[in-house]
Amino acid sequence: MADIGALTPNLIGAHVINVDDNDIALLKKHDVGVAHNMSANIKSAKGVAPVIKMQEQGIRVGLGTDGPMSGNTLSTIDEFNQVAKVHKLVNHDRAAMPPLNVIEMATIGAARALHMEDTIGSLENGKLADIIVIDTKAPNMVPVYNPYSALVYSAYATNVKHTIVDGKLLMEDRNMLTVDETAIRKEALEFADKVRKTVVESGEVVQ
Template sequence: MSKTILINGTIMTMDQMNQVYKNGAVAFENGKLTYVGEIPTDLEKYDEVIDVNGDYVLPGLVNTHGHASMSLLRGYADDLPLQQWLEEKMWPIEAQYTKDHAKWGTYLSLIEMLRTGTTTFVDMYDNMDEVAKAVEASGARARLCRGMIGFGSEELRQSKLEEASAFAKNWNNQANGRITTMMSPHSPYTCTPDFIEQIVGKASELQVPMHIHMSETLAEVAQNEKEYGERPVKHLEKLGVFSQPTLVAHAVHVEDWEMDILAEYDVKVSNNIISNLKLASGVAPVPEMLNKGITVSLGTDSSASNNNLDFFEEIKQAALLFKGVRNDATLIPAEKALQMATIHGAEAIWLDNQIGSLEVGKEADFIVIDTKQAFYQPVHNPISHLVYSGSGRDVKDVYVQGKQVVKNSTCVTIDEEKVFYEVNRLVQQFQ
């Protein structure tokens, strides 16, 4: 196999020491990293030597919550509260979704994500075969699940459970290991307790983790207390959800003792800061969760509530918001925000032995940032520049498993023009 090395980069390893090589190198072969460090002397042994000339090189970003198909609804409805936005705007139009919508919506999201440096993402939606096929074709990496809303007849629920189980089984470790799966009840407010228990049983049987929306809004928590006499965390604990490895999305409204439960079961959290602000859901207690040792990662949620998938915006927001609303400028420094977007993201989806940092033996998933721009001058602190001044638009090249998927800021695995044409064709057909 071909041996490739990038030299003269500012290498942000995101390893346990947070090692940064100011003028370093990264090499890979057969999809895996074979060298990370100072520029070696044996460059002659490489088939290809790429001089990145001072650009930043860092692990591909990990977006731990989203709904790629929903990119068709970007800008379709804004400035509304969550329940009204869901019930009056999103659900009626999503009811018109076909496989085609899932397919092209996912491709649109893939363009955005790859183009802005996200190499791995979590997706919870339906028509997941279409999503998985698009991921496979694009060269991206993803942990996918068929999100189940438990409204309707028992027959409908069972057919969803079968579909979700088949998906989780058939696609796990596919696409050369780039696709893994989960089982996913949509939320405690859209699934009855017995349905959630059935899903937990299936996840245990298939040995895949669980993914669920939880404690996103105050209204949801109040409804849970009214209906089940418990707040969502305790409710899900009782239903045995946390007996499986679990990733919860949001966790905006969790009290101190609830965080203790999440910590006890090592429940992973995907915090969706921008979506939570836009839908007025609130501000999650992220500094407190981090203090309790909970793995907190970042997610965009869908581009219907964000409204883009440029993960650099989440990173900057993570480093800004808590400082401002808690009156403490030391909260979540730049380095921690970047960890949340890389290594903590990998930990949150149980892939930290493969991705999330640049270390020999891990997968060659990495991105290159064009630093020949004013935003990165003068050269003081690269991690600060990346977090506080950078943008996903500055991502120049993206590699997944050693294969280049973005070159000079353009996706090479997806025909962008065709995707733009198809998504506009589809949305014009909505009733």
């Protein structure tokens, strides 16, 4: 990839599981961003990216989800718990990947991976106002001893009450304001029937 000029700041390396020290050095040299997609990697049994080592080398690592076919979700919040716990397991270190690091990877870390940290990723003057509001009164969120720990180990995607993107309110009290949920759900179910028929006709087994 480096020899043909494919490693550039415009590249987002998805997964980046099977890398050695030389590969990591090349990622750093060419300032490549990395998307860490834990749930997809767990489901496919492909392995765990050496994220901690990459972060120590200054690689731009952000939290991702891959696609709905790979991890059955596009929810970044659902990645938090798995990322924190699996890295503790593979590194045999219960202090590895603390909650603050996970939240950082999901916010400013993801912005850095996209080389967009000047405009998104944190709440600062001059940046886009991208905000979610979490319901901390939900049963699974009580009590909150540490906000980062609560988000990583307790929060569900369904705890998001309001969503604001670039200062525009898109969801309020879990009600979508800019799309027709019923129409989208109907379209998805109709498409699911097409997928189901295709799979049955092909004889494949859906896992």
